[in-house]
Amino acid sequence: MGRRxxxxxxxxxxxxxxVFTATTPAHAQSARPTxxxxxxxxxxxxxxxxxxxxxxxxxRGASGYRPEHTLGSYQLGLDxxxxxxxxxxxxxxxxxxxxxxxxxISGTTDVADHPEFADRRTTKTVDGQSLTGWFTEDFxxxxxxxxxxxxxxxxxxxxxxxxxxxxxxxxxxxxLRWADEQGRKRGRPVWLxxxxxxxxxxRSLGLGLEQPLARLLRRYGHDRASSRVLLQSxxxxxxxxxxxxxxxxxxxxxxxxxxxxxxxxxxGDPRTVADLITPSGLREISRYxxxxxxxxxxxxxxxxxxxxAEPTRLVSQxxxxxxxxxxxxxxxxxxxxxxxxxxxxxxxxxxxVFGALRAYFRTGIDGVFADHPDTALLAxxxxxx
Numbered sequence: 270m271g272r273r274x275x276x277x278x279x280x281x282x283x284x285x286x287x288v289f290t291a292t293t294p295a296h297a298q299s300a301r302p303t304x305x306x307x308x309x310x311x312x313x314x315x316x317x318x319x320x321x322x323x324x325x326x327x328x329r330g331a332s333g334y335r336p337e338h339t340l341g342s343y344q345l346g347l348d349x350x351x352x353x354x355x356x357x358x359x360x361x362x363x364x365x366x367x368x369x370x371x372x373x374i375s376g377t378t379d380v381a382d383h384p385e386f387a388d389r390r391t392t393k394t395v396d397g398q399s400l401t402g403w404f405t406e407d408f409x410x411x412x413x414x415x416x417x418x419x420x421x422x423x424x425x426x427x428x429x430x431x432x433x434x435x436x437x438x439x440x441x442x443x444x445l446r447w448a449d450e451q452g453r454k455r456g457r458p459v460w461l462x463x464x465x466x467x468x469x470x471x472r473s474l475g476l477g478l479e480q481p482l483a484r485l486l487r488r489y490g491h492d493r494a495s496s497r498v499l500l501q502s503x504x505x506x507x508x509x510x511x512x513x514x515x516x517x518x519x520x521x522x523x524x525x526x527x528x529x530x531x532x533x534x535x536x537g538d539p540r541t542v543a544d545l546i547t548p549s550g551l552r553e554i555s556r557y558x559x560x561x562x563x564x565x566x567x568x569x570x571x572x573x574x575x576x577x578a579e580p581t582r583l584v585s586q587x588x589x590x591x592x593x594x595x596x597x598x599x600x601x602x603x604x605x606x607x608x609x610x611x612x613x614x615x616x617x618x619x620x621x622v623f624g625a626l627r628a629y630f631r632t633g634i635d636g637v638f639a640d641h642p643d644t645a646l647l648a649x650x651x652x653x654x
Contacts, residue, residue: 316495317518317559317593319458320352323652324636325645326462327351328598329370333640336420336429337377338368339436340447347451351642353460353499354448358441359467360476365410366441366485370421372467375402378416379434386412395470396531406476413438425602425617441482445489458497464522465500468507469532479507483514492517501562504532505545505554512557520560520595521545523567542567546583551590560593560635568596568632575608577625580632588633597638599626599645623648 330342331349343354359372372395374380380389380403389408392401405413418436420429439447441463448459465478472478482500483492491498492515500511501520508519524530526543533540544550546567554561563583570578587594600606604616610625612618622641626648629637639645 316493316497317499319497320460320636321649321653322635323630323649324352324595325350325642325649326353326355326595326636326638327642328355328638328640329357330354331640331642333426333601334429335432336418336436338370338439339418339432340439340443341432341436343439343444343447344451346642347459349643350646352636353462355462355464355638356441356444357464357466358478358482359405360471360478360481361405361408361410361413362476363409364476364481366478366481367405367410367413368439368441368444369405370466372405372471373400373402374405374416374438377419377421378403378438379419380416383416396467397534406471406474410440425604442485445485445491449489460497460499461491462499462501462520465502465504465507465511467531468502468504468510469535479510479514483511486515486517491515494518499560504530505557506532506536509557518560519558520562520593521554521558522597523561523563525564526567546586548586548590551587551592555590555592558592560595561587562595562597562638565596565599565629565637568594568629568634569607571607577607577609577628584633593635594633595636595638596629596634599629599637599639599641601641601644623651627652 327346329337330339331346332342335342335345338357346354356368357370358366359369360366369377380386386403389403390401391404391407392399393404414437416438417434418438419433420426423430444461448461452459465482468478486492486498494516496517499518499520500508501522502508503522503524505521508521511517511519523542523545527541529541545554546563567581567583569580572578584594599622601619601622602617603611603613603620606620606622606625610621612620622644626637626645630648630652637645
């Protein structure tokens, strides 16, 4: 399925609009696009064609305001009007898929406060990196249920610590049920963006992610090309595996240009991300995926002083290969913004995120991952005017 087909507008998604609850910030309500803001019809087959451009992905939910990968974070992202809600998947010891950015849960749960799990603390090598902590693959789902989620970066996001302990670690099946329920309430589908984390590593432990993920997608009717789910991975072979199991749309994530995907390293494949984003590399990706998710620095590099340089040709070249481009991650805080959009000396204060988003949207990207989806939605609405 090519990019032009995928971007054919299915007006129903925009016409449905967003349903805002009483907890929705008032300034976010104007950010939801109407049907006129979606791509014009050009022979699309629904599915991805329903998404507005630029699409706003709630990165790990509304993680700028709530502890990431909790139902509270997902719900807030949806209430703000985000077009898609993102999950990262890792397995438990008994094979359940749960939503955590990493299998190391030391910083995102209260596991350190549980003396019964003190002996689970260990050191492991994950994708070539030595890590010490507690890991999901050493817990059954029942054991993991006894933990509570916490803010991952409390020094930067002190307000989020208010919600420490409020939610558990959700399973992906719970999220699928939540999305179905919210879709029925709102009268429009809830989109999910779902990442397989460290798939080669987990396969080596006998806890492969792709098969159980495919089973859940089939069980909940998200195994078709028109499904309101996008799959993603930093390991291209994981998306190739998923392509053999389901027709759900797929996206290849891309880190720094000189990095090598772990699965390619394990296969002895010498290619780097720089090789994958050449015109020939992008054409190869288009054979098994419908989009790419590059780091923002691959779209607009930063100079030595941290300010934005000139955009690369990645967006136009990806579009030539009929691939969507959904880069990551835009955050409001100064410490995460390009230097020319920081304001003041406090790294945790908000900078000129609207200016940064204008620069990125001008490159023609199809969407963006954002920790603060309400801000990105307002910027996206401005861009469409």
